[in-house]
Amino acid sequence: MSYTILKKAQVAPNEYDIWIKAPQIATHAKAGQFVIVMADENSERIPLTIADTDEKEAIRVIYQVVGTSTEKLARLAEGDAISNCAGPLGKPSEIPRGKQTLVIGGGVGIAAILTIIKTLKEKGNHVTTILGSRDSEHLILEDEIRQIADETLVYTDDGSTGKKGMVTDGMKALFETGKQFDAAWAVGPTIMMKFCSLVAKEQDLLIWTSLNPIMIDGTGMCGGCRVKVKDTIKYACVDGPEFDGRYVDWDILMNRQKQYLKEESESKHVCKLGGINPSQSKEGES
Amino acid sequence: MNAHERKKLRIPTHERDSQRRKEDFFEVNLGYEEAEAVNEAERCLQCTNPLCVKGCPVNIDIPGFIKKITEKDYKTSGDILKQYNYLPAICGRVCPQETQCEGACIMNKMKGFQPISIGKLERYVADWNRDKTNSKKEVKITGTVHKKVAIVGSGPAGLTAAAYLAERGFEVTIFEALHLSGGVLVYGIPEFRLPKDVLKREISDIEKLGVQIKNDYIVGRTITIGELRDEFDAIFIGIGAGTPRMMGIEGSELIGIYSSSEFLTRINLMKSYDFPRHDTPVRVGKNVIVVGGGNVAMDSARSALRIGQTIQFSDHDTYHPNHVKVVYRRTESEIPARIEEYHHAVEEGIEFHWLKNPVEYIGENGQLKAVKVQHMKLGEPDNSGRKRPVPIDGKFEVFDVDTVIEAIGQTPNKLLLESFPQLKLNRWGTLEVDQNLMTSVEGIFAGGDIVTGAATVIEAMGAGKQAAKSIIGYLSENLHHQK
Ligand SMILES: Cc1cc2nc3c(=O)[nH]c(=O)nc-3n(C[C@H](O)[C@H](O)[C@H](O)COP(=O)(O)OP(=O)(O)OC[C@H]3O[C@@H](n4cnc5c(N)ncnc54)[C@H](O)[C@@H]3O)c2cc1C
Ligand SMILES: Cc1cc2nc3c(=O)[nH]c(=O)nc-3n(C[C@H](O)[C@H](O)[C@H](O)COP(=O)(O)OP(=O)(O)OC[C@H]3O[C@@H](n4cnc5c(N)ncnc54)[C@H](O)[C@@H]3O)c2cc1C
Ligand code: SF4
Numbered sequence: 176m177s178y179t180i181l182k183k184a185q186v187a188p189n190e191y192d193i194w195i196k197a198p199q200i201a202t203h204a205k206a207g208q209f210v211i212v213m214a215d216e217n218s219e220r221i222p223l224t225i226a227d228t229d230e231k232e233a234i235r236v237i238y239q240v241v242g243t244s245t246e247k248l249a250r251l252a253e254g255d256a257i258s259n260c261a262g263p264l265g266k267p268s269e270i271p272r273g274k275q276t277l278v279i280g281g282g283v284g285i286a287a288i289l290t291i292i293k294t295l296k297e298k299g300n301h302v303t304t305i306l307g308s309r310d311s312e313h314l315i316l317e318d319e320i321r322q323i324a325d326e327t328l329v330y331t332d333d334g335s336t337g338k339k340g341m342v343t344d345g346m347k348a349l350f351e352t353g354k355q356f357d358a359a360w361a362v363g364p365t366i367m368m369k370f371c372s373l374v375a376k377e378q379d380l381l382i383w384t385s386l387n388p389i390m391i392d393g394t395g396m397c398g399g400c401r402v403k404v405k406d407t408i409k410y411a412c413v414d415g416p417e418f419d420g421r422y423v424d425w426d427i428l429m430n431r432q433k434q435y436l437k438e439e440s441e442s443k444h445v446c447k448l449g450g451i452n453p454s455q456s457k458e459g460e461s
Numbered sequence: 462m463n464a465h466e467r468k469k470l471r472i473p474t475h476e477r478d479s480q481r482r483k484e485d486f487f488e489v490n491l492g493y494e495e496a497e498a499v500n501e502a503e504r505c506l507q508c509t510n511p512l513c514v515k516g517c518p519v520n521i522d523i524p525g526f527i528k529k530i531t532e533k534d535y536k537t538s539g540d541i542l543k544q545y546n547y548l549p550a551i552c553g554r555v556c557p558q559e560t561q562c563e564g565a566c567i568m569n570k571m572k573g574f575q576p577i578s579i580g581k582l583e584r585y586v587a588d589w590n591r592d593k594t595n596s597k598k599e600v601k602i603t604g605t606v607h608k609k610v611a612i613v614g615s616g617p618a619g620l621t622a623a624a625y626l627a628e629r630g631f632e633v634t635i636f637e638a639l640h641l642s643g644g645v646l647v648y649g650i651p652e653f654r655l656p657k658d659v660l661k662r663e664i665s666d667i668e669k670l671g672v673q674i675k676n677d678y679i680v681g682r683t684i685t686i687g688e689l690r691d692e693f694d695a696i697f698i699g700i701g702a703g704t705p706r707m708m709g710i711e712g713s714e715l716i717g718i719y720s721s722s723e724f725l726t727r728i729n730l731m732k733s734y735d736f737p738r739h740d741t742p743v744r745v746g747k748n749v750i751v752v753g754g755g756n757v758a759m760d761s762a763r764s765a766l767r768i769g770q771t772i773q774f775s776d777h778d779t780y781h782p783n784h785v786k787v788v789y790r791r792t793e794s795e796i797p798a799r800i801e802e803y804h805h806a807v808e809e810g811i812e813f814h815w816l817k818n819p820v821e822y823i824g825e826n827g828q829l830k831a832v833k834v835q836h837m838k839l840g841e842p843d844n845s846g847r848k849r850p851v852p853i854d855g856k857f858e859v860f861d862v863d864t865v866i867e868a869i870g871q872t873p874n875k876l877l878l879e880s881f882p883q884l885k886l887n888r889w890g891t892l893e894v895d896q897n898l899m900t901s902v903e904g905i906f907a908g909g910d911i912v913t914g915a916a917t918v919i920e921a922m923g924a925g926k927q928a929a930k931s932i933i934g935y936l937s938e939n940l941h942h943q944k
């Protein structure tokens with residue numbers, strides 16, 4: 176199986192939008208699901224959300240370069256192949272019919288809400304979206320989302336586009352106008368999902384958040400991705416990744432995300448030195 | 462000792478020095494030299510009613526393959542093994558021989574005698590054949606059958622079923638969720654016990670039979686059982702017991718607590734012992750506690766020891782193995798681990814604490830700092846026949862630790878089962894099968910840990926073979942009906 180990168184575009188200073196040839200995954204993927212990707216044989220297995228599919232051929236993934244694995248991915252060009260891609264993993268989003276919905280995306284998390292918005296619209300829901308990012312340069316997918324969603328609000332930290340503020344300000348502004356929602360989604364940095372959940376809780380609003388703990392297999396066989404929801408342990412890769420944010424223990428999640436900070440910076444250092452070149456190490460191994 | 466006396470005792474195999482080997486992941490047991498193998502083989506009495514064969518779950522013709530060693534005809538010896546067992550190099554290394562073939566050997570009943578080292582001889586023959594006949598390996602396939610069989614999972618059960626069917630001309634495809642094949646053999650059992658090269662070559666032998674392995678295929682997600690049923694004439698499910706059981710006690714979310722599955726997957730599947738050359742890290746502190754007493758606990762403890770700490774001085778680096786304790790709620794005589802691995806662990810300096818059970822993890826700033834254990838005593842036997850451990854009221858002890866690895870058992874992975882609820886489960890959550898290993902759904906067979914719960918490699922292989930035979934029976938009956 177050759178998971179070729181069919182298209183690659185840079186969408187923000189450190190973010191890439193790629194289409195990977197993976198027909199078997201494309202035909203089975205639903206909103207809210209993810210893939211586990213290995214750039215080369217020595218890579219980590221990292222989870223990335225399926226941002227879109229073209230149904231028969233390929234899946235779309237948008238990622239931010241934060242460490243070794245994402246940097247290895249970024250080094251690959253159109254026409255190169257990644258070593259492994261497994262999915263679709265996780266439970267699909269629970270999409271209602273004909274409801275008032277609110278969908279919030281922050282940073283690279285906006286990638287993950289694209290299919291949710293599309294599917295919500297297909298099922299006849301009214302969709303209001305709030306997009307948030309650091310500045311206009313880092314805001315991704317705005318045009319695509321404006322075309323599908325019924326209403327789109329944009330917030331940036333510096334006000335370089337949209338309103339100045341955070342997505343939670345957008346939520347509060349909507350609630351103040353008396354707007355009612357039946358369900359909400361929030362995907363973005365953990366801290367953003369935590370605060371969106373707090374605001375939703377005040378409104379008694381169901382809010383699906385896509386949790387991003389460290390994963391390995393993504394199939395429920397290691398327990399590394401465990402999170403606490405409503406006081407019970409859940410495996411985010413098979414029981415989630417979407418959980419009602421009102422009941423997530425956010426502090427545990429944030430603590431567990433930091434497990435390998437020291438090792439990550441060591442690995443990144445080696446990577447930056449150019450010691451690990453994906454294509455080279457592949458040839459060297461076989 | 463005279464020659465007669467010597468014949469009473471088994472010839473030991475070579476092992477690497479315990480103090481050296483605990484710093485690396487290379488294989489511990491080096492096996493026999495030729496002369497030693499021949500001498501050990503000559504000890505076998507060639508019983509006409511061999512008890513050892515009954516002790517082996519796949520009933521290998523043990524006196525038969527041993528006889529050929531005494532004749533130095535290793536090729537024929539290997540052919541005998543392969544009639545029963547497609548992965549002899551692996552079984553020779555990991556079977557709990559003391560409770561199977563060797564445990565049944567007649568010599569146990571003769572005063573002053575030790576049983577034949579059947580496992581080590583099996584390994585010798587398998588390794589010889591691999592080294593000597595690698596490129597020339599003949600592939601024997603008897604005819605072609607235009608029937609397609611899908612195998613889910615590439616553990617010992619799936620590999621065996623695939624090989625048996627492919628050899629008989631069926632078109633076989635294995636679907637494996639992970640990027641590497643072998644099941645527990647690749648992600649669980651460490652390099653120092655089962656070198657991955659050995660496994661790779663056994664698998665490539667099976668591929669030479671025409672078996673196609675599709676990795677990155679999570680059945681239930683990447684492809685559904687329904688789709689497999691449309692495309693294939695029969696299905697075998699060998700997905701193992703892949704989900705870790707965890708203690709679930711207070712503090713389980715702290716950093717520093719691993720399930721054995723995560724810990725061993727990082728080390729074996731992702732090769733984090735070779736970090737940062739391989740990208741996946743594993744974090745092991747100086748003081749480690751492993752909970753459990755089975756093979757998984759021994760593998761975790763010995764891996765944790767080997768990960769060690771490299772301490773940097775200005776002029777040199779010194780390597781210090783970690784300090785590892787195993788905490789088990791019963792006693793030494795109840796441990797389910799292979800006895801050889803337990804001995805190896807003791808030699809390597811792992812400390813064993815019997816009759817203790819963790820009740821709470823204590824942390825600081827989200828990081829594990831200590832484990833509170835309760836002392837236990839043995840009570841009445843439970844339904845496994847072993848004495849049940851009972852907590853002693855008020856008797857606790859606290860250990861300072863950085864890392865805990867829980868190795869207290871595995872249960873079936875629900876992913877596939879939930880995606881196809883027509884498959885009936887029994888009350889342990891494993892798959893229900895009839896005497897032919899057919900599940901409640903016609904044409905779908907199952908075997909290995911997914912049926913028995915966590916068991917052994919050779920039992921999984923036995924089940925794979927039995928299911929393959931049933932599949933042949935089922936498909937030829939079907940062929941009949943169609944005509
Ligand atoms: C279900 C899910 C979906 C995701 N979808 C996307 C997406 O669409 N786009 C995107 O840019 N990012 C996504 N992520 C996050 C992405 O997986 C991490 O950014 C990536 O693994 C970082 O790897 P690295 O080696 O580049 O960085 P590192 O330097 O290794 O790590 C940086 C940080 O990323 C996290 N991380 C590291 N390794 C893993 C791992 N194996 N699994 C999960 N998190 C890890 C840790 O919190 C770590 O501190 C998703 C995560 C999850 C769990
Ligand atoms: C650490 C450890 C040490 C052990 N040591 C020994 C030992 O020394 N001696 C011994 O005899 N036994 C030992 N065992 C037990 C032995 O390994 C198992 O009994 C045996 O591997 C079971 O084989 P299996 O084929 O049923 O399943 P597994 O080996 O578990 O293989 C199942 C395979 O199915 C795949 N799979 C699961 N779900 C899906 C899906 N939905 N789609 C596709 N693929 C899927 C998994 O990824 C896996 O590769 C040990 C086990 C462990 C964990
Ligand atoms: S397969 Fe295992 S039980 Fe059977 S003879 Fe070989 S080592 Fe013994």
Ligand code: SF4
Pocket residue numbers: 504505506507508511512513514523524565566567568577579
């Ligand atoms: S029981 Fe022991 S002595 Fe007899 S044939 Fe088997 S291995 Fe040889």
Ligand code: FES
Pocket residue numbers: 389390391392393394395396397398399400401410411412413
């Ligand atoms: S990633 Fe291993 S269980 Fe979820």
